[in-house]
Amino acid sequence: MFSKQLPTLQTYWDSTSLKAFLNCPRKYQYQIIEGWVPQQTALDLDFGIRYHACLERADRLRAAGADLTAQLSAATRQAMSEPEFENPSPQKNRFTLVRSVVWYLLHHANNMPKHLSPNHVELPFRFATELSYSGESIFLCGHMDGVVENMEGIFSLERKTTGKTLNSQYFDSFTPDPQITIYTLASKVVLHVPAKGVLLDACQTVVNFSAFDRRPIHRTPGQLEEFMRDLAHWLRNAVQYAEQNHWPMNEASCRICAFNRVCSKDPAVRDSFLQADFKKKFWNPLQERTSATRDSNNPHGAESSTPTA
Amino acid sequence: MSSSETSVDLTELFSKQPDLLTEEETWKIISVLRTARDGWELEKVAAQQKGKRSPRPSAGISAKTALKNSALDDLFNDPEIKSLMEEL
Numbered sequence: 001m002f003s004k005q006l007p008t009l010q011t012y013w014d015s016t017s018l019k020a021f022l023n024c025p026r027k028y029q030y031q032i033i034e035g036w037v038p039q040q041t042a043l044d045l046d047f048g049i050r051y052h053a054c055l056e057r058a059d060r061l062r063a064a065g066a067d068l069t070a071q072l073s074a075a076t077r078q079a080m081s082e083p084e085f086e087n088p089s090p091q092k093n094r095f096t097l098v099r100s101v102v103w104y105l106l107h108h109a110n111n112m113p114k115h116l117s118p119n120h121v122e123l124p125f126r127f128a129t130e131l132s133y134s135g136e137s138i139f140l141c142g143h144m145d146g147v148v149e150n151m152e153g154i155f156s157l158e159r160k161t162t163g164k165t166l167n168s169q170y171f172d173s174f175t176p177d178p179q180i181t182i183y184t185l186a187s188k189v190v191l192h193v194p195a196k197g198v199l200l201d202a203c204q205t206v207v208n209f210s211a212f213d214r215r216p217i218h219r220t221p222g223q224l225e226e227f228m229r230d231l232a233h234w235l236r237n238a239v240q241y242a243e244q245n246h247w248p249m250n251e252a253s254c255r256i257c258a259f260n261r262v263c264s265k266d267p268a269v270r271d272s273f274l275q276a277d278f279k280k281k282f283w284n285p286l287q288e289r290t291s292a293t294r295d296s297n298n299p300h301g302a303e304s305s306t307p308t309a
Numbered sequence: 310m311s312s313s314e315t316s317v318d319l320t321e322l323f324s325k326q327p328d329l330l331t332e333e334e335t336w337k338i339i340s341v342l343r344t345a346r347d348g349w350e351l352e353k354v355a356a357q358q359k360g361k362r363s364p365r366p367s368a369g370i371s372a373k374t375a376l377k378n379s380a381l382d383d384l385f386n387d388p389e390i391k392s393l394m395e396e397l
Contacts, residue, residue, distance in 0.1 A: 077330065098342070106343060
């Protein structure tokens, strides 16, 4: 996922990397280039990956004509097949995962997302931007949960797990949002379907219950064009930072950042705070999305793991 | 059925080695979770209905204003204040 010529320049960008970079280049350096993650982030990601895998199992069965009984059985077995999380919380643990999967299928029993075809389930994608570095193209990439159709039209499907209440404020927070925009672009550019945006299929997971809501998040052609223009600007900045090997701190974002307790220390002692409070889990957007996606393998140079959609 | 009761019921199944879980046991888990969900849905509806029936401040008067009015009523009903008002 990184350049062969400039090892700190990412050449395959997904929304997670881009969000970290837009938030703060120093956060991006710690999280994406060096692979440091706070414990809670690791749990959120692991929980989300397992939740996706279980519902993907149900999606594939449903797309092939299986009924709810078969979907429930397969998804529950999938959820039960994994060990307890490394650092579970009262909100996110093996029990709340199984509960969320079963309750999702029961909640949406009569209103399941309708995939365009059995082939439109769990789609890894990548496509080249207009930018390159010394002959190496820079790509956008990601994993769609599917492409679905409802009465309004075609949408990319994106499942999310959260502790937040699923109200308008939650859904409004995805406009603007690079993931929604990239997935809408990918639907058009890679899959050649006229997607109107992303159908956000959300699950609120708290200690005593799991709740669900699903809403379309739209993108206009003008918004997509604007994003690509801005992206070119930000990626040129990334090239510059990589060349200088300096990732400046965006101090306006520090108040809500998990790395605050590192960046607030003197530069000379930051490494010891990273080692003490964070763990190494490299994010590799090209790796297949299983519970083993986030392991401690360094993704620098490992870019052939997933086929293009 | 609360989630804590559910997790107690399922403790044995959750502690079992995943690949040894039978189809029957899988359905026991689904059944217990379905019952828990039904219970939670009922609790949610009951809480919503209770919310509708609960007394609400009159239109256009906030709770703070209602409290102030109530305090003023007490003041005007005070015998000393009443006599003063009558003198005035």
